[in-house]
Amino acid sequence: MAVLTDPERILVVNAGTSSLKLRVLGHDDRVLASADLPPVDPGGAVPELDRFVRESAPIGATGHRIVHGGREFRESVVVDDGVLRRLRAVADLAPLHDPPAIAALVATRRLLPGIPHVVCFDTAFHATLPDAAAVYAIPWEWTERYGVRRYGFHGLSHAYVARRCVQLVGRPLAELRIVTCHLGAGASLAAVAGGRSVDTTMGFTPLEGLVMATRSGSIDPGALLWLQERAGLSAAETEEALGQRSGLLGISGLSADMRTVIAAADAGHARATLALGVYVHRLRSAICSMAAAMGGLDVLAFAGGVGEGSARIRRDACDGLGFLGVSLDPQRHEAVTGDDADISVGGATTRALVVHTREDVEIARELRRLL
Numbered sequence: 001m002a003v004l005t006d007p008e009r010i011l012v013v014n015a016g017t018s019s020l021k022l023r024v025l026g027h028d029d030r031v032l033a034s035a036d037l038p039p040v041d042p043g044g045a046v047p048e049l050d051r052f053v054r055e056s057a058p059i060g061a062t063g064h065r066i067v068h069g070g071r072e073f074r075e076s077v078v079v080d081d082g083v084l085r086r087l088r089a090v091a092d093l094a095p096l097h098d099p100p101a102i103a104a105l106v107a108t109r110r111l112l113p114g115i116p117h118v119v120c121f122d123t124a125f126h127a128t129l130p131d132a133a134a135v136y137a138i139p140w141e142w143t144e145r146y147g148v149r150r151y152g153f154h155g156l157s158h159a160y161v162a163r164r165c166v167q168l169v170g171r172p173l174a175e176l177r178i179v180t181c182h183l184g185a186g187a188s189l190a191a192v193a194g195g196r197s198v199d200t201t202m203g204f205t206p207l208e209g210l211v212m213a214t215r216s217g218s219i220d221p222g223a224l225l226w227l228q229e230r231a232g233l234s235a236a237e238t239e240e241a242l243g244q245r246s247g248l249l250g251i252s253g254l255s256a257d258m259r260t261v262i263a264a265a266d267a268g269h270a271r272a273t274l275a276l277g278v279y280v281h282r283l284r285s286a287i288c289s290m291a292a293a294m295g296g297l298d299v300l301a302f303a304g305g306v307g308e309g310s311a312r313i314r315r316d317a318c319d320g321l322g323f324l325g326v327s328l329d330p331q332r333h334e335a336v337t338g339d340d341a342d343i344s345v346g347g348a349t350t351r352a353l354v355v356h357t358r359e360d361v362e363i364a365r366e367l368r369r370l371l
Contacts, residue, residue: 009024010059010367011112012063013062013064015065016100029361041100050107062118064120067121067122069123075127076119078116079116096243126155128197130198136149152202153186156362156363158192162176177298179192181300182303183283184306185305187209189290199290211279212248279313284319296324300350326348339356
């Protein structure tokens, strides 16, 4: 079994579609070194990674974020050649996300051959979804043969946020019903009951669920079939439109950046106002759906770039959730800066929190658990 030789220095590699985020964490999760680099070319060399690894030595182990593990991977795993082959076999489930992460993994194994490497999956946290929440009402052959079901994503963030909520509210995880809201360019919610994910908004791919920066979120599949027939769209064209030209950008026609959309809406731009309205409507409805999956709500936590940074979105999302016990304290809410915070009014039955998510810490935690 692989052994963590130097627990003082763990390299966390988060290879996304727009960047390569590198963090070296100490045993107390303090960041010892960091770099945000251009995205990895799956077919090319990664000289910036080579340089960072050399300058950050010694490193005791590496942990990698992989977006989609499919049916094959339901928990974190130590990498060997067999695991690497299996990762490549399921990479087509997330063709934009998994190949860069695998390329970064191959590069770090080459650079650091004498230490353990661990992969952690965004889908793994949602492996506890009950079948009633995970299975689509489609022909059973699609489910059984092809594995078409709801997997969920952002699991590393949802897991970290749920655990952080315990520290902030001072109650055991086992007794809490938490809705975690990861709101960034990609966005999803999770219903976390007793520390287990029992429902989430993303599904087979990260396209399902909430309105996002450039992704559509949930849409009637009949509309897509009609458009493909009527407009002659290919599968590739449809995927590009739903993933890159929809969401806030598609409705507003201005920007995928929430700050720009809010500013335009405040200035009276009609489509920006509509984009904001659709975003918040979907978000509020989904929060209620997640609470219903748990039979109630104890904590509502906001994370991600929008969740942490936009008081406007938090306020608008919570308006009308009084029946769930949610009530924000205006001063606490507006005063949120770089620290995690309780933004609830005193005496609120449901605590509303802002949590600055740390996927790197969750990856390091999983790595230590395995090694």
